[in-house]
Amino acid sequence: xxxxxxxxxxxxxxxxxxxxxxxxxxxxxxxxxxxxxxxxxxxxxxxxxxxxxxxxxxxxxxxxxxxxxxxxxxxxxxxxxxxxxxxxxxxxxxxxxxxxxxxxxxxxxxxxxxxxxxxxxxxxxxxxxxxxxxxxxxxxxxxxxxxxxxxxxxxxxxxxxxxxxxxxxxxxxxxxxxxxxxxxxxxxxxxxxxxxxxxxxxxxxxxxxxxxxxxxxxxxxxxxxxxxxxxxxxxxxxxxxxxxxxxxxxxxxxxxxxxxxxxxxxxxxxxxxxxxxxxxxxxxxxxxxxxxxxxxxxxxxxxxxxxxxxxxxxxxxxxxxxxxxxxxxxxxxxxxxxxxxxxxxxxxxxxx
Amino acid sequence: xxxxxxxxxxxxxxxxxxxxxxxxxxxxxxxxxxxxxxxxxxxxxxxxxxxxxxxxxxxxxxxxxxxxxxxxxxxxxxxxxxxxxxxxxxxxxxxxxxxxxxxxxxxxxxxxxxxxxxxxxxxxxxxxxxxxxxxxxxxxxxxxxxxxxxxxxxxxxxxxxxxxxxxxxxxxxxxxxxxxxxxxxxxxxxxxxxxxxxxxxxxxxxxxxxxxxxxxxx
Numbered sequence: 075x076x077x078x079x080x081x082x083x084x085x086x087x088x089x090x091x092x093x094x095x096x097x098x099x100x101x102x103x104x105x106x107x108x109x110x111x112x113x114x115x116x117x118x119x120x121x122x123x124x125x126x127x128x129x130x131x132x133x134x135x136x137x138x139x140x141x142x143x144x145x146x147x148x149x150x151x152x153x154x155x156x157x158x159x160x161x162x163x164x165x166x167x168x169x170x171x172x173x174x175x176x177x178x179x180x181x182x183x184x185x186x187x188x189x190x191x192x193x194x195x196x197x198x199x200x201x202x203x204x205x206x207x208x209x210x211x212x213x214x215x216x217x218x219x220x221x222x223x224x225x226x227x228x229x230x231x232x233x234x235x236x237x238x239x240x241x242x243x244x245x246x247x248x249x250x251x252x253x254x255x256x257x258x259x260x261x262x263x264x265x266x267x268x269x270x271x272x273x274x275x276x277x278x279x280x281x282x283x284x285x286x287x288x289x290x291x292x293x294x295x296x297x298x299x300x301x302x303x304x305x306x307x308x309x310x311x312x313x314x315x316x317x318x319x320x321x322x323x324x325x326x327x328x329x330x331x332x333x334x335x336x337x338x339x340x341x342x343x344x345x346x347x348x349x350x351x352x353x354x355x356x357x358x359x360x361x362x363x364x365x366x367x368x369x370x371x372x373x374x375x376x377x378x379x380x381x382x383x384x385x386x387x388x389x390x391x392x393x394x395x396x397x398x399x400x401x402x403x404x405x406x407x408x409x410x411x412x413x414x415x416x417x418x419x420x421x422x423x424x425x426x
Numbered sequence: 427x428x429x430x431x432x433x434x435x436x437x438x439x440x441x442x443x444x445x446x447x448x449x450x451x452x453x454x455x456x457x458x459x460x461x462x463x464x465x466x467x468x469x470x471x472x473x474x475x476x477x478x479x480x481x482x483x484x485x486x487x488x489x490x491x492x493x494x495x496x497x498x499x500x501x502x503x504x505x506x507x508x509x510x511x512x513x514x515x516x517x518x519x520x521x522x523x524x525x526x527x528x529x530x531x532x533x534x535x536x537x538x539x540x541x542x543x544x545x546x547x548x549x550x551x552x553x554x555x556x557x558x559x560x561x562x563x564x565x566x567x568x569x570x571x572x573x574x575x576x577x578x579x580x581x582x583x584x585x586x587x588x589x590x591x592x593x594x595x596x597x598x599x600x601x602x603x604x605x606x607x608x609x610x611x612x613x614x615x616x617x618x619x620x621x622x623x624x625x626x627x628x629x630x631x632x633x634x635x636x637x638x639x640x641x642x643x644x
Contacts (some may be wrong), residue, residue: 283492
């Protein structure tokens with residue numbers, strides 16, 4: 075029996091043109107928790123497209139959320155360009171060593187070929203399978219790491235931070251070649267029937283200044299999103315941590331939806347950019363989703379709705395960032411149930 | 427203190443704030459050559475500069491790139507001044523074992539906290555990144571550290587922090603070693619839940635917290 079009256083695609087369509095629908099869209103951003111859903115090791119999702127697809131499909135079917143994202147970790151483009159990734163048996167993979175030890179070797183970098191390099195072909199195969207199976211009822215996206223963040227996997231986060239001040243031209247080169255890789259991968263993702271889902275952790279105002287963001291990250295984000303938009307695909311952009319100083323710039327990228335971390339105040343975001351973009355967020359992934367009680371999850375969902383249910387361009391109730399792998403299923407269900415309880419038109423008495 | 431000396435320390439501090447690594451090294455050599463006290467040059471020059479850089483970071487005038495460059499200037503000066511410390515002026519500083527918990531290799535935040543703590547009178551033992559919980563406890567016991575400082579940027583690795591506290595308890599060390607935690611996904615709520623002694627959202631706060639934990643400041 076279906077969990078909701080509307081499929082996610084029907085729900086988004088009705089929401090977009092103000093027709094009746096059942097509840098706000100809701101996305102607990104599932105990462106490797108999907109491995110838990112099908113009872114496999116996290117590392118297996120990186121080596122088997124069929125498993126990666128099955129994990130995402132089963133997870134969607136179990137919880138009934140509104141956007142599916144094929145994702146293992148942020149490093150797949152960096153890896154395809156030569157970064158060394160450590161793959162623990164049952165935890166999320168991470169960067170072991172960047173591609174370059176010395177920026178003088180920058181000329182050795184080549185853009186990734188998504189049909190050949192690293193595990194990009196595996197990711198694409200998984201995307202194809204997920205779209206084939208559930209693409210008719212739910213938007214299926216493929217995770218895409220943005221140029222500035224990928225640049226940090228090419229040279230390392232701290233060296234990149236120093237280069238911003240010491241050798242800006244090198245940073246632009248790293249971002250440019252990362253953009254080339256990202257565009258090639260975006261094309262391949264779109265070919266599978268998915269929409270790229272953009273993540274740009276390093277562009278956070280927790281890391282770099284808004285001025286540095288505008289100089290080194292924004293131009294490449296714009297190019298990437300313009301490119302994706304040229305296919306008629308609409309983009310969600312996620313930047314972790316603090317983003318308030320760059321909200322307006324994020325809205326300028328051409329993304330239709332901004333996914334904000336729990337650092338953001340959604341009522342402020344609504345005032346600032348709600349006329350221009352849909353907001354997605356921002357139940358705390360760790361403090362609430364991983365560790366909270368069912369009631370805390372419910373209240374956190376209500377708090378999000380209270381701040382932004384009337385956002386002019388719409389709201390997706392979501393976790394602020396990817397969920398920790400060990401997030402209890404019960405909390406994910408509680409998140410979905412809270413949105414179902416809120417219903418639509420929203421039951422305002424629950425928000426007071 | 428002579429005017430010259432005061433001026434030189436001021437210029438040293440400025441060199442750190444202005445991210446001038448070469449100048450910081452030059453001025454440090456000048457301080458040594460003119461027989462100034464290395465400890466004072468460190469404290470009133472380099473450390474004072476780093477502290478101002480920390481303030482700018484907290485005020486969001488500086489961000490991670492600037493703070494890293496300031497620390498490069500500070501360390502360039504330290505390298506020159508340290509061998510000239512008269513007595514072992516840095517010997518009795520409270521010890522902190524710091525590292526990034528297992529499964530996480532994002533060490534940029536940890537490195538910033540380390541820099542700020544090091545320039546605030548603590549001795550830091552940096553275990554690096556992707557560190558198993560027991561290793562923190564082993565090291566703290568071995569060197570008689572007063573604080574273990576843990577960081578993670580990943581929600582996926584936070585459990586390791588609770589594990590460190592559990593191991594401290596098991597070994598009967600919980601009363602001796604304070605645990606402070608930080609990093610993107612960490613909150614005061616999380617710190618309370620796992621029973622940590624303190625949480626800080628940023629590097630400047632980490633300094634205040636560490637001082638409080640060892641009783642250097644109220």
